[in-house]
Amino acid sequence: MAAASTKEPTAFGISPKTAKAVADPWRLRILAEVGAKPLSPSQFVEQFGGELTHVARCFRQLAKWGYIEVAEERHGRRLGAAVEHVYRAMRRAHFDASAWEDISLGLRDSASRSTLSAYQQRVKAALQSGTFDLEPDRHLSWDAIALDGTAWVELGERLDEILASVMAHEAMRAGRSQKVDDEAIPTIVGLAAFRSPEAPSSLLKGAYRQLPRHPNELDGIDPIGPELAKALSNRWRCQIISEVGIRPLSPSQFVEEVGGSMTHISRCFRDLAEWGFLEVFEERNGGRRGGGVERIYRSTRRPYFDAPTWEALPQVVRAGISQFVLTTYFARVSEALEAGTFDAEIDRHLSWTQVVIDRAAWRETGGALDDVLVWLPELESQSLERTEDVEDLIPTTVGLAAFRAAPKSQTFAD
Numbered sequence: 001m002a003a004a005s006t007k008e009p010t011a012f013g014i015s016p017k018t019a020k021a022v023a024d025p026w027r028l029r030i031l032a033e034v035g036a037k038p039l040s041p042s043q044f045v046e047q048f049g050g051e052l053t054h055v056a057r058c059f060r061q062l063a064k065w066g067y068i069e070v071a072e073e074r075h076g077r078r079l080g081a082a083v084e085h086v087y088r089a090m091r092r093a094h095f096d097a098s099a100w101e102d103i104s105l106g107l108r109d110s111a112s113r114s115t116l117s118a119y120q121q122r123v124k125a126a127l128q129s130g131t132f133d134l135e136p137d138r139h140l141s142w143d144a145i146a147l148d149g150t151a152w153v154e155l156g157e158r159l160d161e162i163l164a165s166v167m168a169h170e171a172m173r174a175g176r177s178q179k180v181d182d183e184a185i186p187t188i189v190g191l192a193a194f195r196s197p198e199a200p201s202s203l204l205k206g207a208y209r210q211l212p213r214h215p216n217e218l219d220g221i222d223p224i225g226p227e228l229a230k231a232l233s234n235r236w237r238c239q240i241i242s243e244v245g246i247r248p249l250s251p252s253q254f255v256e257e258v259g260g261s262m263t264h265i266s267r268c269f270r271d272l273a274e275w276g277f278l279e280v281f282e283e284r285n286g287g288r289r290g291g292g293v294e295r296i297y298r299s300t301r302r303p304y305f306d307a308p309t310w311e312a313l314p315q316v317v318r319a320g321i322s323q324f325v326l327t328t329y330f331a332r333v334s335e336a337l338e339a340g341t342f343d344a345e346i347d348r349h350l351s352w353t354q355v356v357i358d359r360a361a362w363r364e365t366g367g368a369l370d371d372v373l374v375w376l377p378e379l380e381s382q383s384l385e386r387t388e389d390v391e392d393l394i395p396t397t398v399g400l401a402a403f404r405a406a407p408k409s410q411t412f413a414d
Contacts, residue, residue: 025114032118035089125406136311139369142329146393148383169361190352192399197339200393242328
């Protein structure tokens with residue numbers, strides 16, 4: 001979240017005075033949906049649910065506080081309805097630290113769930129319309145790292161800067177006359193950094209982050225070639241990389257906790273080890289299968305699809321990889337919400353916005369997210385150097401995404 005402010009809300013802020021009122025899950029959902037396209041209360045209810053009387057009152061309150069305004073009045077579509085008011089967004093809602101801290105933990109949890117629900121709906125719409133992977137240089141990544149207080153603040157500030165930059169790009173584009181050939185890309189940018197439920201020592205144990213890096217390696221992130229990319233696109237290999245990146249696992253543990261055939265999963269583990277993404281760091285006697293040897297694997301490096309490799313993959317392969325990255329990421333979100341850690345830190349970051357930007361701004365945004373992904377291992381390394389006790393670190397999940405939004409006419413109820 002942004003640093004605490006004593007001013008009344010800016011174009012992206014909420015003052016402590018109105019924070020509790022705006023944090024209502026229905027009002028937050030209305031702000032998110034009207035920010036994407038104009039809506040009337042009855043249209044909102046038809047698409048997203050809720051009781052019309054309450055939703056209409058929320059619309060009026062948000063208009064009174066200056067977040068939305070009536071853009072159109074038309075004859076009501078329902079029997080006996082008089083005038084239907086269609087609202088549009090005037091400014092985006094963004095809680096700074098002082099406003100967020102003034103809200104109870106229960107209300108913060110409800111507000112976060114509402115924000116995430118709206119974001120997931122946008123992801124779903126983009127996947128189903130085929131726009132999510134339409135741009136070969138779209139960004140989608142998440143990582144789990146352990147940070148000290150200094151690094152945690154640095155990360156939050158970096159994400160705030162990216163959010164502000166995206167807003168500025170849209171404002172600049174809207175403020176200048178558009179050329180006929182000026183490409184407009186409807187874009188969803190999603191950013192998150194929140195406390196994960198596992199202990200820091202569990203996250204750090206045996207993972208690649210504790211291994212010495214080669215000087216020529218890019219902070220442990222290595223681009224994948226096209227041939228290896230197709231091999232990694234297998235559903236189970238993708239999920240193994242995600243799960244082992246969080247904590248060491250054996251094939252039998254993976255099957256018990258996640259699923260799959262033992263024979264196939266064991267082969268996938270061996271393949272990933274042969275390709276250099278995993279390694280055996282412990283062998284236990286009396287394994288689960290017939291009392292033999294149980295091999296425990298850990299990650300050795302982060303797989304990373306650079307733009308040329310990603311573009312070379314067939315669309316169906318890109319879509320499959322995206323689906324599994326999203327599945328594992330939202331599973332992390334759900335675990336943190338259920339464990340009560342998602343909103344445990346007042347200054348955790350959660351934001352998504354839908355903007356229209358040009359190609360240059362699209363590339364700049366993707367580059368900024370790539371830079372954050374590369375920076376995360378360095379941020380964790382600095383935290384480990386500064387801390388005396390790893391249990392004092394914050395186990396952190398970071399989610400980064402920038403993708404082409406679905407057409408505005410295509411929406412899906414939750």
